Amino acid sequence: MKEIAEDSNVFVSALLKGQEHYDEAVKFVEGLRLGEYLFHISMLVPVEVCGAILRRTGSLARAHLAKREIEGLTGEGYVKLYPLDKERMTRAEEIALRDRLKGHDAVIAEVAEELKLAILTFDKEVSKRFRGKKP
Amino acid sequence: MKMNPVTDYVGGTTEQVSAQSRVGKIPEQAQVWLDRGVSLAAQGRLEDALAAFEEALKQRRDCSLAWYDKGTTLGELGWYGEALDALNEALRLSLDYPDAWDNKGIALSALGREEEALTCHERAIRLDPTVANYWHNKGVTLGRLGRLKEALAAIDQALRLQPELRDAWHNRAAALGELRQYEEALQALNEALRLSPDYAEGWYNKGVALEKLRRFEEARQAWERALALKDQLADRGAKVYLNLGALLLVEGLRHIQTGALEEAEETAREFIRLQRQAEDKRMGGVMGEAVNEVKAELSKKELKLFEEFELMLTILSIEDPLERWKTLAREIGEKWPKGLSAVQAIREERE
Numbered sequence: 001m002k003e004i005a006e007d008s009n010v011f012v013s014a015l016l017k018g019q020e021h022y023d024e025a026v027k028f029v030e031g032l033r034l035g036e037y038l039f040h041i042s043m044l045v046p047v048e049v050c051g052a053i054l055r056r057t058g059s060l061a062r063a064h065l066a067k068r069e070i071e072g073l074t075g076e077g078y079v080k081l082y083p084l085d086k087e088r089m090t091r092a093e094e095i096a097l098r099d100r101l102k103g104h105d106a107v108i109a110e111v112a113e114e115l116k117l118a119i120l121t122f123d124k125e126v127s128k129r130f131r132g133k134k135p
Numbered sequence: 136m137k138m139n140p141v142t143d144y145v146g147g148t149t150e151q152v153s154a155q156s157r158v159g160k161i162p163e164q165a166q167v168w169l170d171r172g173v174s175l176a177a178q179g180r181l182e183d184a185l186a187a188f189e190e191a192l193k194q195r196r197d198c199s200l201a202w203y204d205k206g207t208t209l210g211e212l213g214w215y216g217e218a219l220d221a222l223n224e225a226l227r228l229s230l231d232y233p234d235a236w237d238n239k240g241i242a243l244s245a246l247g248r249e250e251e252a253l254t255c256h257e258r259a260i261r262l263d264p265t266v267a268n269y270w271h272n273k274g275v276t277l278g279r280l281g282r283l284k285e286a287l288a289a290i291d292q293a294l295r296l297q298p299e300l301r302d303a304w305h306n307r308a309a310a311l312g313e314l315r316q317y318e319e320a321l322q323a324l325n326e327a328l329r330l331s332p333d334y335a336e337g338w339y340n341k342g343v344a345l346e347k348l349r350r351f352e353e354a355r356q357a358w359e360r361a362l363a364l365k366d367q368l369a370d371r372g373a374k375v376y377l378n379l380g381a382l383l384l385v386e387g388l389r390h391i392q393t394g395a396l397e398e399a400e401e402t403a404r405e406f407i408r409l410q411r412q413a414e415d416k417r418m419g420g421v422m423g424e425a426v427n428e429v430k431a432e433l434s435k436k437e438l439k440l441f442e443e444f445e446l447m448l449t450i451l452s453i454e455d456p457l458e459r460w461k462t463l464a465r466e467i468g469e470k471w472p473k474g475l476s477a478v479q480a481i482r483e484e485r486e
């Protein structure tokens with residue numbers, strides 16, 4: 001099983017059929033259920049996914065159902081959640097300063113750095129700037 | 136309406152004994168067949184009972200009791216035309232035979248001849264005004280004729296004579312419901328259910344009365360109780376699913392309107408459970424009817440919100456997790472602004 005730190009845009013891509021990265025992202029979701037991967041994510045990720053879906057579609061039901069799907073993955077142990085505590089905050093600050101990442105990006109990247117994992121993201125800016133483990 | 140029961144000579148009512156005495160003593164062999172017929176009818180073996188009554192009639196053609204028993208059994212079998220012929224024969228032989236008049240009324244009513252039926256029930260009452268069932272049957276017939284206040288008066292008389300007559304309470308409620316007196320109808324149904332707590336039809340109608348009173352949660356509980364007893368419901372089963380389904384859909388819409396998404400989801404899951412139950416009973420189509428019925432009543436604005444609840448129903452009814460995810464992805468994709476990538480959307484969330 002491959003363990004990966006995951007960025008919010010991967011879940012959003014996997015929930016956007018017909019859009020760029022959908023096929024690739026949905027394969028990761030399939031892989032989670034098949035036990036090929038284990039995702040580690042900051043608790044910011046589900047919040048960003050729901051927020052983005054609600055804001056872009058205007059549909060409460062869609063956002064709620066997306067939230068429920070991600071809860072399903074975490075509840076069944078396919079995805080592990082990390083709260084932002086004081087230690088993580090400190091590490092995220094250091095990453096933000098070191099790699100010149102935006103605050104939220106640094107919080108997401110901190111999980112990867114803490115676990116010494118590569119980060120899975122479709123955001124080129126984050127992949128380029130983050131100096132942690134490369135995929 | 137239930138036919139007054141078949142009876143043999145020995146155990147018959149005073150009127151029947153008196154009616155029979157006019158045609159003389161029943162020969163022993165005919166009596167044996169009558170006894171056998173009554174016993175078979177009591178066991179629910181109606182066709183065998185009918186054959187026994189025919190045998191009795193072979194022994195004694197002018198036995199009004201045997202014609203009555205034959206007519207009643209034919210009525211129980213649902214063969215009302217033949218029942219009417221036999222009961223007419225019983226009454227030709229013995230005019231003052233109240234059970235026969237009453238059963239003739241029931242047969243006529245089943246044939247849609249309500250005015251003639253009413254005359255028969257009234258005739259039975261004139262012969263014996265102390266029998267609650269005659270009044271009850273008169274009330275039901277009056278109700279079918281749309282004479283609701285008179286129906287209520289007759290049913291009330293039946294209940295004065297026999298307060299434990301469950302069907303009379305039930306039909307009192309039906310008449311009151313027609314008169315839009317739902318609170319009183321509810322009280323009558325509560326009486327019927329006090330007498331028979333497992334009376335599915337009563338629970339169904341209690342649900343209807345409660346829904347009319349806009350006491351939706353209680354209506355739902357009553358219908359759920361009716362469904363738990365659904366084997367008794369016969370053709371009403373589909374109606375219960377329809378009403379309960381419609382109630383859940385309206386409830387789901389209300390939750391979406393107020394942004395109570397957890398509650399909307401819970402209601403959607405309940406609807407799905409009910410739908411599966413209906414499908415198991417081969418009544419799945421009825422839930423689609425419930426959706427159409429509810430949609431037909433909604434304004435444009437409500438319809439838009441109802442689509443959100445329908446989406447919940449669609450997604451949550453998919454059991455395979457990956458299939459569910461992909462269907463949701465299709466639904467989100469359809470609403471997503473063209474040209475906006477997931478990366479951009481998240482980037483904007485972070486700005």
